Amino acid sequence: xxxxxxxxxxxxxxxxxxxxxxxxxxxxxxxxxxxxxxxxxxxxxxxxxxxxxxxxxxxxxxxxxxxxxxxxxxxxxxxxxxxxxxxxxxxxxxxxxxxxxxxxxxxxxxxxxxxxxxxxxxxxxxxxxxxxxxxxxxxxxxxxxxxxxxxxxxxxxxxxxxxxxxxxxxxxxxxxxxxxxxxxxxxxxxxxxxxxxxxxxxxxxxxxxxxxxxxxxxxxxxxxxxxxxxxxxxxxxxxxxxxxxxxxxxxxxxxxxxxxxxxxxxxxxxxxxxxxxxxxxxxxxxxxxxxxxxxxxxxxxxxxxxxxxxxxxxxxxxxxxxxxxxxxxxxxxxxxxxxxxxxxxxxxxxxxxxxxxxxxxxxxxxxxxx
Numbered sequence: 001x002x003x004x005x006x007x008x009x010x011x012x013x014x015x016x017x018x019x020x021x022x023x024x025x026x027x028x029x030x031x032x033x034x035x036x037x038x039x040x041x042x043x044x045x046x047x048x049x050x051x052x053x054x055x056x057x058x059x060x061x062x063x064x065x066x067x068x069x070x071x072x073x074x075x076x077x078x079x080x081x082x083x084x085x086x087x088x089x090x091x092x093x094x095x096x097x098x099x100x101x102x103x104x105x106x107x108x109x110x111x112x113x114x115x116x117x118x119x120x121x122x123x124x125x126x127x128x129x130x131x132x133x134x135x136x137x138x139x140x141x142x143x144x145x146x147x148x149x150x151x152x153x154x155x156x157x158x159x160x161x162x163x164x165x166x167x168x169x170x171x172x173x174x175x176x177x178x179x180x181x182x183x184x185x186x187x188x189x190x191x192x193x194x195x196x197x198x199x200x201x202x203x204x205x206x207x208x209x210x211x212x213x214x215x216x217x218x219x220x221x222x223x224x225x226x227x228x229x230x231x232x233x234x235x236x237x238x239x240x241x242x243x244x245x246x247x248x249x250x251x252x253x254x255x256x257x258x259x260x261x262x263x264x265x266x267x268x269x270x271x272x273x274x275x276x277x278x279x280x281x282x283x284x285x286x287x288x289x290x291x292x293x294x295x296x297x298x299x300x301x302x303x304x305x306x307x308x309x310x311x312x313x314x315x316x317x318x319x320x321x322x323x324x325x326x327x328x329x330x331x332x333x334x335x336x337x338x339x340x341x342x343x344x345x346x347x348x349x350x351x352x353x354x355x356x357x358x359x360x361x362x363x364x365x366x367x368x369x370x
Contacts, residue, residue, distance in 0.1 A: 045058055051335070053338055056096060096335065116309075133247065133250070178315060188299065190258060196245070221242070225290055229290055265284045266284055275295060275296065
């Protein structure tokens with residue numbers, strides 16, 4: 001089945017080039033003289049769209065397309081060469097739109113974007129548990145924290161500018177009404193805050209079970225650690241030193257979770273413990289766990305104050321979707337004022353009657369949600 005390229009996915013690819021590293025051509029003695037022109041073409045980075053205050057290079061589009069492919073791959077989806085080729089005009093349109101909006105952004109727009117970006121970066125760091133884990137994840141997709149922050153800042157500034165220009169944005173009354181009318185959406189189930197030490201019984205490289213003799217040694221280590229934990233040693237320090245769970249060891253092994261997220265054996269043990277009680281050794285497919293319960297958190301309704309930013313974003317996006325024609329007209333107006341020209345035919349939209357400007361969706365907010 002052909003993959004659908006949504007507007008939200010397109011904006012995930014980024015707003016401007018994140019990496020501007022110039023490609024170095026091969027040494028002259030290794031390139032045949034008659035192909036020098038082709039080599040120059042290969043490493044050239046021509047401008048593919050230009051206007052007043054707008055300049056987009058081919059490398060920026062290609063990097064954005066690479067980001068698009070990575071985002072789909074992260075969700076277990078693949079884009080065909082045809083999909084990627086068809087996406088090029090739309091990706092270029094997004095890059096143009098962001099530059100146009102950044103050019104008319106006010107200091108207030110930038111301040112709003114700065115706060116939004118900081119909140120989102122903090123949420124992402126919390127999700128990954130440590131700077132190291134986040135850096136590892138970003139490296140796997142070829143970026144860094146600073147590049148991520150810059151990308152988010154550009155997107156958030158463009159978004160704030162568009163919302164201001166079109167007078168979008170949910171009021172306090174609209175936010176409270178949605179909250180009151182949809183109580184089920186804000187129910188937070190019973191959760192526990194617990195720490196664990198995992199002594200893994202799988203080979204980290206092959207993900208296969210260790211042989212019985214090595215499992216026995218792992219079991220012995222777990223039993224020794226259990227004695228030390230029950231004798232009063234600092235559980236967090238033991239987790240940081242011995243746990244094989246990279247997602248929690250830097251936090252002293254701590255997780256906060258509701259039912260239905262962990263391995264059944266782990267979950268049953270965690271929810272059955274009393275506060276500050278240490279479990280027996282719990283065996284799962286991952287290995288031997290020692291669990292300490294820190295807190296039981298009763299089910300409750302999330303307070304309105306805690307969800308106001310998310311609700312504002314959600315309701316604003318609904319407004320944006322209802323005003324697609326207004327957005328398209330506004331963006332087309334900016335393009336005409338800037339006299340934007342697409343200089344490479346491969347990036348020109350096939351349906352020129354529709355115009356290149358569509359609704360600019362909010363930055364990839366749903367990617368931060370757990």
